[in-house]
Amino acid sequence: MWKEIISVFKKDNLYQQAFDEACEMLETDGKMYAASVESLRKSDTADIELDIYGLDKEVNRSERDVRKKVMKHLMLSGDTQLNSGLALVSVVIDIERIGDYTKNIYDLARSHPKRLKAGSLEEKLCEVETHIAQVFERAAKAFKEGDEHLARQVMEEYKEEISTDCDDMADDIITGKVSDLEAPEAAAVVLYARFLKRIGSHSRNIVTSIVNPFHRIGYNEKIKKES
DSSP, X not given: OHHHHHHHHHHXXXXXXXXXXXXXXXHHHHHHHHHHHHHHXXXXXXXXXXXXXXXXXXXXXXXXXXXXXXXXXXXXXXXXXXXXXXXXXXXXXXXXXXXXXXXXXXXXXXHSOSOOOOGGGHHHHHHHHHHHHHHHHHHHHHHHHTOHHHHHHHHHHOOHHHHHHHHHHHHHHHTTOOOSXXXXXXXXXXXXXXXXXXXXXXXXXXXXXXXXOGGGTTSOOOOOOOO
């Protein structure tokens, strides 16, 4: 499906501009995410070289610009390319939300400038971090290249239990099962797990848009039964 949509984009200048801008938004998200996690988890200060707030505003502006370009194209072309336009608008919403959650991570790093350590939850949190980073990176690559095979790999490898792991970490802290974290660290880990969960979810939504029709974006691919 996505290769067909990309071919439509390449035939129209406005659509091509909108698609290119969406790809740039993904690249910006990636930089924001890496810098924010670095600040929270590997640094004893919240100082980073990137202007996270400025980049977040840039992503927000780009989302509006993509919407505007898609709407203008549809007004000129009619509804013959409605599906491709709706799919792209849906994707940029997810991209914008990823930017918001990376900004939330940086806000957390500023509130907790010392390196955040998760105590007995450290191993599980590291596993979640690694997997979320992989999902985002591969989803971005599949989107830019229209690679449905890679998209399906990401969907198959995406571990639903990652979401459960994030919830379990939060629940274990709130219910007192985790006793080796001071209150500031405990609160920060709960928030961080929540932000990671949402970044993973929105990354996965991007992947589903590559193989699904518009009405199934955000859901597993529906496999046709053999007759």
